[in-house]
Amino acid sequence: MDNRHHTQPATSVKMEVEIAGMKMKNPMLTASGTFGFGEEFADFIDLEKLGGFIVKGTTLEPREGNPYPRMAETPSGMLNAVGLQNKGVDHFVNEIYPRLKRLNTNVLVNVSGAKIDDYVAVAERLAPLAAIPAIEVNISCPNVKQGGMAFGTTTDGAAAVTEAIRKVWPRTLIVKLSPNVTSISDIAMAVEDAGADSVSLINTIMGMAIDVERRRPCLSTITGGLSGAAVRPVAVRMVWQVAKAVDIPVIGLGGISSGRDVIEFMLAGARAVQIGTANFIDPQVTVKAIDWMEQWCSRHGVTDINEIVGEI
Amino acid sequence: MGKKNIFDALLISSRDLSERYSMLTLRLPDSIGEMEVLPGQFVEIRVTDSPSTYLRRPISICDYDAAERMMTLLIRRAGEGTEHLCNLPIGAKVDILGPLGNGFTLPAAGTSALLAGGGIGVAPLMLLGKRMRQAGVNVTLLLGARTADEILLLDEFKAIGNVAVSTDDGSLGEKGYAADNSVLNRRYDLVCTCGPKPMMVGIARKAHATGSPCEVSLENLMACGLGACLCCVEPTLKGNLRACVEGPVFDTSQLLWEL
Known part of the structure; x- marks a missing residue:
């Protein structure tokens, strides 16, 4: 590996942030479904430099996901319709967790389900894993027929899932919100009231692309989730709105591709952030962004990154 | 499988083989050290200065000379991204991720x-x-x-x-x-x-x-090339496998093709 991402160490800027008891060495997380189990990126970055990473959406039973094609490139972004392909929570507990548990960073698990009982069952299996400080509950996947986004698009549905998981999950509980709603602030307030410690947003925006030569949809599922730089202004707006509406910490994501973008989300109200699709383009983007943020802080006389959260 | 690298290679020749195909020869930087390439592996190339190209482009490794640190790629002008790669000037830096994927089986002598x-x-x-x-x-x-x-x-x-x-x-x-x-x-x-x-x-x-x-x-549509996004999967006897990690080379006896 070359050393391009190593830059001059910044003067002592406090980069640590905390999400409801989960201490992070910096605000940088990676988004579920874009970072595998972390190991896929270990050749390119030191995983322990991250504030943490969130492993692929995990369900109670193994899922094969949607048929191919599952991806289409779009202007400054991509559509995906992976459909939560994963080997199930037991595979994570037995095969993956033992390899990750000694890492000196936060390993979070994204939890999905078709019905509330499934979410609860997954959270129950993860609860004994002491090295998992937080789960992120996915009530916003646009790519599964049942559940997923169905819970995330009504205040009652979102609250019901949150309340049920809150009873069995003892540590930090993050709920990942869908942007495919009329008022994301209403959903955020509903999950806050139901016991969520934090909200992360945004999941992908429902989109669609058509191959005009073949006169067919580009995705097997016709519609899919849009991610990448294209969604960033939408995400910044929603983070700003939600941060004004709730008292719990907000984790911002959606098109973040650089340190500059992280600062933008933090100014809008995010306490921490996630980088997703940009990992596909530059697997070192996370550590480069952290370096850039430290330099930005030095340049702006910011001694503690927490100072800038919600400045706007 | 060897270590995956990310590096800037130097474009030292670019030759049109036909109207649609070009052959690019790249010199790899010394910084990556010894790099093993298996026949059938590919690289993901970042196309810069092409606004409509967001994701990297997966390209098969055509030839590789470890001693000379030279890699050859064949590129078909299939869209704006590959068109841009074929038109890169000599001396351009090319951002490469790889080598990725598995490779073909190398059979025994005499076969x-x-x-x-x-x-x-x-x-x-x-x-x-x-x-x-x-x-x-x-x-x-x-x-x-x-x-x-x-x-x-x-x-x-x-x-x-x-x-x-x-x-x-x-x-x-x-x-x-x-x-x-x-x-x-x-x-x-x-x-x-x-x-x-x-x-x-x-x-x-x-x-x-x-x-x-x-x-x-297989040339399944691919995003990350690293096994993270699960976009390029192929149905197999063992379920949906990633063309970028478990592939791109598959034994047909493992696939669900009707033969």
Whole structure:
């Protein structure tokens, strides 16, 4: 590996942030479904430099996901319709967790389900894993027929899932919100009231692309989730709105591709952030962004990154 | 599988092989150290200065000389991203991620192998053919294209083994599809193929009929190339597997193709 991402160490800027008891060495997380189990990126970055990473959406039973094609490139972004392909929570507990548990960073698990009982069952299996400080509950996947986004698009549905998981999950509980709603602030307030410690947003925006030569949809599922730089202004707006509406910490994501973008989300109200699709383009983007943020802080006389959260 | 790298390579030559195909030769930086490449592996190239190209482009490694630190890539002008790569000036820096994926099986000395490529699919067969020849494998090549103009690197392939050709219009070799070439009527110890899916299915059926084991290199649409996004999956006997990690090379006996 070359050393391009190593830059001059910044003067002592406090980069640590905390999400409801989960201490992070910096605000940088990676988004579920874009970072595998972390190991896929270990050749390119030191995983322990991250504030943490969130492993692929995990369900109670193994899922094969949607048929191919599952991806289409779009202007400054991509559509995906992976459909939560994963080997199930037991595979994570037995095969993956033992390899990750000694890492000196936060390993979070994204939890999905078709019905509330499934979410609860997954959270129950993860609860004994002491090295998992937080789960992120996915009530916003646009790519599964049942559940997923169905819970995330009504205040009652979102609250019901949150309340049920809150009873069995003892540590930090993050709920990942869908942007495919009329008022994301209403959903955020509903999950806050139901016991969520934090909200992360945004999941992908429902989109669609058509191959005009073949006169067919580009995705097997016709519609899919849009991610990448294209969604960033939408995400910044929603983070700003939600941060004004709730008292719990907000984790911002959606098109973040650089340190500059992280600062933008933090100014809008995010306490921490996630980088997703940009990992596909530059697997070192996370550590480069952290370096850039430290330099930005030095340049702006910011001694503690927490100072800038919600400045706007 | 070896370590994956990310590096800037230097474009030292770019040659148009036909209207649609170019061959790029890149010098790799010393900083990456020893880098092993398996025939059939690919790289993901970041296309900069092309606003409509967001994701990296997966490109098969056509040839690799570890001692000289040279890598050769064949690129088809398929869209704006690849068009941009074909038009890069000599001396340009090219952001490369790789090598990625698995590779073809290298059979034992004295065995026979047929390497069948269609269009841009001939790319990985160059390094594969060279390695097989070095290993003492008796190599036969089958090259297919629409016309004689698009039969790529014919002289280079002739240096590796016997070459059979199929063109749709009959302008070189046998007229018709590669999958119908008479060279497929006998058994080989291994058939390796890369090209458009209908061609590979046709080749795999012939291989199946003659009792030849067959490996195919899939060109499934891909985003990350690292096994993280799960976009490029192929249905197999073991479920949906990632073409970028468990592939791009699969034994056809593991796939759900109707042969």
